[in-house]
Amino acid sequence: MSFNLLIDLNYDIYRFDKLDSTNSHLLKLGNEGFPEGTVVVADEQTMGRGRFGRKWEAEPLSNLLFSILLRPNYLNPDEIFVLTFAASVAVAEAIEDSVHIKTELKWPNDILVDSKKVCGILLESSFSASGLSHVVLGIGVNVNQEKFSAEIAGKATSLFISTGKKYERDEILFLVLKRFSLTLETLRSRNFYSVMKRWRDRSKIFGKKIKLALSGKTIEGVCDDIGDDGAIIILTADGLQKFTAGEVTILET
Numbered sequence: 567m568s569f570n571l572l573i574d575l576n577y578d579i580y581r582f583d584k585l586d587s588t589n590s591h592l593l594k595l596g597n598e599g600f601p602e603g604t605v606v607v608a609d610e611q612t613m614g615r616g617r618f619g620r621k622w623e624a625e626p627l628s629n630l631l632f633s634i635l636l637r638p639n640y641l642n643p644d645e646i647f648v649l650t651f652a653a654s655v656a657v658a659e660a661i662e663d664s665v666h667i668k669t670e671l672k673w674p675n676d677i678l679v680d681s682k683k684v685c686g687i688l689l690e691s692s693f694s695a696s697g698l699s700h701v702v703l704g705i706g707v708n709v710n711q712e713k714f715s716a717e718i719a720g721k722a723t724s725l726f727i728s729t730g731k732k733y734e735r736d737e738i739l740f741l742v743l744k745r746f747s748l749t750l751e752t753l754r755s756r757n758f759y760s761v762m763k764r765w766r767d768r769s770k771i772f773g774k775k776i777k778l779a780l781s782g783k784t785i786e787g788v789c790d791d792i793g794d795d796g797a798i799i800i801l802t803a804d805g806l807q808k809f810t811a812g813e814v815t816i817l818e819t
């Protein structure tokens with residue numbers, strides 16, 4: 567099933583009962599020329615994915631699973647990273663507005679509630695011969711899911727698990743889209759600082775002892791900063807080092 571609903575700021579929303587992955591579907595629509603602001607929402611994904619091909623788990627009809635198509639010609643290719651931070655801030659603010667709970671942001675793409683992951687964001691880019699063609703921002707928010715598989719139960723939560731209440735998924739979707747379009751305006755005016763500040767204000771990572779796992783190795787040190795390029799800067803025994811990917815664990819709270 568799909569239907570099309572036009573709300574402010576030229577979002578076109580296509581809704582599906584079931585898809586392999588909203589990101590995969592929207593990447594294809596992007597290739598077919600669909601415009602910036604096209605949104606694909608699914609009640610269920612059969613192959614929902616995270617970074618590095620990892621699985622995104624979501625009980626059908628319980629969570630928000632959607633992707634937004636962007637054609638960010640207002641950003642340089644090395645600035646695309648900022649969209650993940652903008653989306654994180656938009657989701658965090660939408661959750662705070664609608665559910666009235668505190669969120670925490672974890673580098674680079676996680677939103678936490680009660681120190682557990684409530685939302686993950688997956689940014690994927692598509693290139694043509696002439697450069698960046700489009701970007702798809704995939705967002706999975708655990709809304710009404712009551713329990714998770716044993717594999718992730720210790721580190722995942724939902725708005726229901728945190729508050730004991732069920733939420734209208736569409737209400738949260740519209741709030742996120744609204745917040746995101748405002749955040750995008752800020753980026754269009756090249757005020758990256760404001761977006762990054764809203765991200766930093768919700769992150770507890772700075773000055774903390776952390777562990778970064780990436781491609782089979784682990785780096786330990788103190789988180790010094792998040793650079794202008796979105797990379798994490800860690801003070802290690804060998805001095806300051808910069809990383810653009812990896813899985814962070816905070817070793818002290």
Ligand code: BT5
Nearest residue numbers: 587588589614615616617620622623632686687704706722
């Ligand atoms: C992410 O990856 O966090 C990005 C997830 C993006 C999902 C959305 S849903 C709509 C759109 N369509 C897609 O196909 N994807 C996007 P990453 O940082 O790699 O985290 C993945 C890891 O989080 C997994 O390996 C699990 O450990 C854990 N995980 C899986 N499902 C989860 C869930 N529902 N809640 C919390 N953690 C989860």
